[in-house]
Amino acid sequence: MRSRILLALLAVLLLPPARALAAPDPFKLKPGADGKVCLGCHSGELDPVLKKPFVHTPVKSRNCVGCHSPHAANHGKMLADEPGKICASCHDVVPAKPKSTHEPVESGCTTCHDPHASNFKNNLVKAPQDLCAGCHKPVLQTATDAKFKHYPVQQDCTTCHDPHGSASSASLLKSAVPQLCVGCHKMNRPNLVAKHQGYPVATARCTACHDPHGSNVRGMLYDHVHPPVAKAMCGQCHEPPGSPKGFQPKLAGVALCKGCHAQKVNSMLDRNRVHWAVLGGDSCLGCHSPHAGKDKGMVKGNMVTVCGACHADTIKRQALSETKHKPISDGQCTKCHDPHGSSAPLLLVKPDAIELCGTCHDWQKHSTHPLGPSHKDPRNQNLTLNCLSCHRAHGTEYKHMNPFPTTTELCTKCHASFRR
Amino acid sequence: MSTSMKSALALLLLCAAPAARADIALVSRGPVYADAKAVPFQAPEGVACSDGGLVVADTGNGRLVRFDWKDGVVSGGTEIKLAQLTYPIRLQLDSKGDLLVLDRRAKRIARLDPKGAFQGWVDPKGAANVVPLAFKVDAADALYVLDQTSGSVLVLDASGAVTRTVPLPKRPAIFVDLAVDGAGTIYALDAAGSEVWSVEKAGAEFKPLSKGLKDAMSFPSYLTTDGKGALLVSDQNGNGIVLLGIDGSYLGRRLSIGWSEGAVYYPVQLCLTPSGELAVADRGNNRIDLFTVTR
Incomplete structure (x- = not known):
C-alpha cells in the first residue's frame, strides 16, 4: 500500500497535474485488483512491454483504467476518451497561447510516444534524431551532409526546439x-x-x-x-x-x-x-x-511562400484545384512568370501561351485539337486557340483545370451544335 | 469594326442584397474588337467614355483608339499613336475633354488635347520620384494619383501642384486603384487583401470600408463609382464585376469568366457614361465589352 502511495506521489510530481491518477477509483476495484486483473488476460502482450527501460507511469503502477475503460468504450482500444484528451489530462505540455505548435500534437501523441513503454527516454517510439527525421528528413539530411555542422543539431533537436509547442517563438524554438x-x-x-x-x-x-x-x-x-x-x-x-x-x-x-x-x-x-x-x-x-x-x-x-505573401488567392486556387499544376506544387512560379517584370500581361516569361506551356508540355502529343495562330477561337474573333482557351493554369475546382464544371460544357462553348 | 446589337441579356441573377442598388443588371450590347481599319485590339487595359465618345487604351498595340458612341452605337475608330505612349493602361477624360493617359512603361501621366495631340506630362509638383499606379479626375478636374513611391494618394490641382497628401495604410497591402465620388470621398482598392478603404473629403487617413471580400473577388484591378451609391470593382482574376455600396456592403456580382460575348477574361478598367452605358477593357479577350446598366 505504501509503495502505491509513493508511486502516486511520484506521478504527481513528475506529471503535473496528474488528474487521472489522482481521481477516485470509479470502478471500485478490490484492493490490489487493478492491473493484475488486466494482466490475467493481457500478460502475453504486456510482459515484454514491462521489461523495457522506460515504462509509462500508469503502466508501471498497473493503473490500466487510467487510460482504458474496462467494460465498454466509445473509442478505439477501449480508451476512456479521445487519445489526445487522455494524455492531456496528465501531461500539460502545450502552452496555453502557443506561437507555434508541433503538428503531431494536434494529430496524436502516439505519433512520437508509446503509451505503454519504450526503449527511449520520454517513451519515444524511436531514438530522438530518427524520430524527427521521420518527418523532417531534408533538415536532418542537410545537417548530416553539411561541411560545417552545428553541434546541438548533432546532439538533439530539443536543445533548441520544444517538440510540443513554443509560447514565445515560431518554429517551436524554445526562445526567440x-x-x-x-x-x-x-x-x-x-x-x-x-x-x-x-x-x-x-x-x-x-x-x-x-x-x-x-x-x-x-x-x-x-x-x-x-x-x-x-x-x-x-x-x-x-x-x-x-x-x-x-x-x-x-x-x-x-x-x-x-x-x-x-x-x-x-x-x-x-x-x-x-x-x-x-x-x-x-x-x-x-x-x-x-x-x-x-x-x-x-x-x-520557397516561392509559394514568398509569392503567396501577396498572391495568396492564386496559391489558394491551386490548393483547391482538383488537378494540380506541377510548377506551383514545386514552388517554381518563375517557370512561367518573371518576378521582376515582363512585356506580357501576368508577367509571363513568354507572351505566347503555346510556347510557354510547350516548355514542359508537348501539346502535339497531348492533344489533336487544333491549336495555334492559324486557328481562330470560334467564341472570339480576336483570339486564336491556345492552351489557355480550355485550361486555367492555376487550376479550378474542376478536373483538368477546366474553367467549366464538365468537359461537355467546355467543348460545347465552341461546338455549339452538340449542345443539348 | 463591327458592333453587334444584341437582344437584352441579363447576365447574372440579382443577388438577395438588401439595398435597392443591388438591382443593377448588365445587359450585353456586344463588344468592340478593332479600330476603323479592322486592326484588332491586343490586350486593351484602359477605357474612357463620355456621352458621345469612347477611347480605348489598346495596350498591347501601344496606341489609343477613339470612337463615337451615340445611342448605344459605336462607330469610327481613329488610331492615336504617340511616341510618348508605348504602353497606355489607364485613361480618364476631364471636363474639357482632355484625355489623361497613364503609361505603365513611362510611369507617368500624359495629357492629350481633345484631338489626341500630346500636351505634356502631368508630373506632380511638390512630390519626388512619383510612380503613379492609378489615377482619377473629379468634376473640378483635380487629379487623384495613387503614388507607389510615397505610398499615398496625391491630390493635384489643375496646375499639377500637390494640394493634399493622404497616406495609404501602412500594412501588407497592394493598392492598385482609387476612386473619388461626388462628395469628395476617396476610395482605395487593396488587391492583395481584396479590401476597399476610404477617406472623406476632409479626412486625414484611410479607414477600412469593406473587409473580408476574399471570397467575393480575387486580385481586383479597378475601382469606380457609379455616382448613384454603388462602387464597381473589376475582379481581375475572379473574372467579373463586384458591386459594393459606398458603405462597403457587398451588393452582388455580375458577369463571369468566358470568351464568348457577354463574358469577361481578366477585365481591367471600367467606364460608365452618364446615360448608363458601361464599357469594360477586357484584356484577356482582346476587346472592349459594352453593356447597358439597368436598374
Whole structure:
C-alpha cells in the first residue's frame, strides 16, 4: 500500500497535474485488483512491454483504467476518451497561447510516444534524431551532409526546439532568436566581434545569415551568400559600426541595390510591366534576403511562400484545384512568370501561351485539337486557340483545370451544335 | 469594326442584397474588337467614355483608339499613336475633354488635347520620384494619383501642384486603384487583401470600408463609382464585376469568366457614361465589352 502511495506521489510530481491518477477509483476495484486483473488476460502482450527501460507511469503502477475503460468504450482500444484528451489530462505540455505548435500534437501523441513503454527516454517510439527525421528528413539530411555542422543539431533537436509547442517563438524554438543563440554564443567574445566587423549583431536575427542546421559555407552562412557579406564588406551597404543609425542601410530601397546591380535594375525598369514588388514596399528586400539564403538568388524562401505573401488567392486556387499544376506544387512560379517584370500581361516569361506551356508540355502529343495562330477561337474573333482557351493554369475546382464544371460544357462553348 | 446589337441579356441573377442598388443588371450590347481599319485590339487595359465618345487604351498595340458612341452605337475608330505612349493602361477624360493617359512603361501621366495631340506630362509638383499606379479626375478636374513611391494618394490641382497628401495604410497591402465620388470621398482598392478603404473629403487617413471580400473577388484591378451609391470593382482574376455600396456592403456580382460575348477574361478598367452605358477593357479577350446598366 505504501509503495502505491509513493508511486502516486511520484506521478504527481513528475506529471503535473496528474488528474487521472489522482481521481477516485470509479470502478471500485478490490484492493490490489487493478492491473493484475488486466494482466490475467493481457500478460502475453504486456510482459515484454514491462521489461523495457522506460515504462509509462500508469503502466508501471498497473493503473490500466487510467487510460482504458474496462467494460465498454466509445473509442478505439477501449480508451476512456479521445487519445489526445487522455494524455492531456496528465501531461500539460502545450502552452496555453502557443506561437507555434508541433503538428503531431494536434494529430496524436502516439505519433512520437508509446503509451505503454519504450526503449527511449520520454517513451519515444524511436531514438530522438530518427524520430524527427521521420518527418523532417531534408533538415536532418542537410545537417548530416553539411561541411560545417552545428553541434546541438548533432546532439538533439530539443536543445533548441520544444517538440510540443513554443509560447514565445515560431518554429517551436524554445526562445526567440537571437536570445536562443546568444545563450551559447557569447557575442562579446573578441573573435565574434571581429567576425562581425564590430556591428552590434547581438541584437540582430542570427538566422538571417546563418543556417542553424549547418551549411557548406564557413561560419555556417547559408549556401548562397551575398558577395559583400562573404567578403566582410558590410560597410558597402550599411553605415559604419557604432553609427547612431545602427544597421540602417546607406540608401533606401532599390537605390541601394542599384549601386552594384545597376544593369539588372535598369533592365527590370525598362520593361512594359514592372512587378509591383520591385518598386513598392521593401523593394528588392520584399523577396530577397540581403545577406544570405538557402536558395539561388537568396530568395527568402520557397516561392509559394514568398509569392503567396501577396498572391495568396492564386496559391489558394491551386490548393483547391482538383488537378494540380506541377510548377506551383514545386514552388517554381518563375517557370512561367518573371518576378521582376515582363512585356506580357501576368508577367509571363513568354507572351505566347503555346510556347510557354510547350516548355514542359508537348501539346502535339497531348492533344489533336487544333491549336495555334492559324486557328481562330470560334467564341472570339480576336483570339486564336491556345492552351489557355480550355485550361486555367492555376487550376479550378474542376478536373483538368477546366474553367467549366464538365468537359461537355467546355467543348460545347465552341461546338455549339452538340449542345443539348 | 463591327458592333453587334444584341437582344437584352441579363447576365447574372440579382443577388438577395438588401439595398435597392443591388438591382443593377448588365445587359450585353456586344463588344468592340478593332479600330476603323479592322486592326484588332491586343490586350486593351484602359477605357474612357463620355456621352458621345469612347477611347480605348489598346495596350498591347501601344496606341489609343477613339470612337463615337451615340445611342448605344459605336462607330469610327481613329488610331492615336504617340511616341510618348508605348504602353497606355489607364485613361480618364476631364471636363474639357482632355484625355489623361497613364503609361505603365513611362510611369507617368500624359495629357492629350481633345484631338489626341500630346500636351505634356502631368508630373506632380511638390512630390519626388512619383510612380503613379492609378489615377482619377473629379468634376473640378483635380487629379487623384495613387503614388507607389510615397505610398499615398496625391491630390493635384489643375496646375499639377500637390494640394493634399493622404497616406495609404501602412500594412501588407497592394493598392492598385482609387476612386473619388461626388462628395469628395476617396476610395482605395487593396488587391492583395481584396479590401476597399476610404477617406472623406476632409479626412486625414484611410479607414477600412469593406473587409473580408476574399471570397467575393480575387486580385481586383479597378475601382469606380457609379455616382448613384454603388462602387464597381473589376475582379481581375475572379473574372467579373463586384458591386459594393459606398458603405462597403457587398451588393452582388455580375458577369463571369468566358470568351464568348457577354463574358469577361481578366477585365481591367471600367467606364460608365452618364446615360448608363458601361464599357469594360477586357484584356484577356482582346476587346472592349459594352453593356447597358439597368436598374
